[in-house]
Amino acid sequence: MKKTMILLYLALVSWGASAQTDHTKMNSSKADMPAMHTNTPAGMKDKPTTLPSIKVEHSLSVTAIIDNYLALKDALVEGNGKKASSSGKMLLDALEKFDLSSQGASKQLELKDILDDAKENAEHISENGGKMEHQREHFEILGSDIKDLIIITGSDRTLYQIYCPMYNNKKGGKWLSESIEIKNPFFGSKMLKCGNVQQEITVK
């Protein structure tokens, strides 16, 4: 109870602080982040102009992987461990179906490492429908796997990397989203708006 009150208090204070900071600070990196929280008001569609951007090749090879990753993210936003578990299973299937031989020989070794790690994380998520916090831990690791994957393979859509400084005892955690509207998969309704857009991954 005491912890919840402290968290609530911190959330309020930081919300107040972030309301006063100007929006250019939204793009600041982890190291020089002034406020713990940066809210992106729902419906704010104009994205910050200086958002760091990575350009990747256009590719349809990862469509199913991205689809299921995003479905998993949405299930965790909703706080639905069962749904997350079935999305995790579908993501695992999509990862297993990925055709490594369609990729250049020089990329295969690293891709295999990424896929293996992603599969293991997806498997844990699918097997832990009753333990959402455990699912979220693996979802956090999965985020960097998927990002590294699409940097090599390319993507079929624009994705945003969003950072939540509060996750994992304030060590922070990242996820990928199809939108800049913040809906936090690590906390769900407890801290739905915690996060700031760090990076944009666009298709060339």
Next chain:
Amino acid sequence: MKWLKRIGLALLVVLVGLQFIPARSNQNMEVSPASDFIKTNKVPEEVGHILRTSCYDCHSNNTDYPWYSSVQPVGWFLENHINKGKSELNLSEFGSWSIRKQKSKLKAMVSQVEKDEMPLSSYTLIHRNARLSRESKKALVDYLNALQDSL
């Protein structure tokens, strides 16, 4: 009364019979392979000791068995338990994994220990020395975090 005696006798026969079906032992001749976590990372003695007493029984290829492990069906239960532990994390193979996998596993280890999910309470109930004191928990977590950053 006669029935009770017969049932008791039957149970005894079954229990004695079970002893002839041993559980598979998780002890390798090669005590620690080159890919062993403690060896590959040149883990400091203090942390190595914590890992050996609190983690290695279920998460490596070498279990330090208690005497009752040779009594069935306890031994089978342990075998099952160890197999499950090793399939999640086998520290004897750590050095053979990709850096990505090593980092992921380190991250998972830290959160399991921090959240007191590991070592399992059913295990520390019997292995009292495997419980992590506040100091050893901190030493272990700090080490795992530092290692993760250095990889």
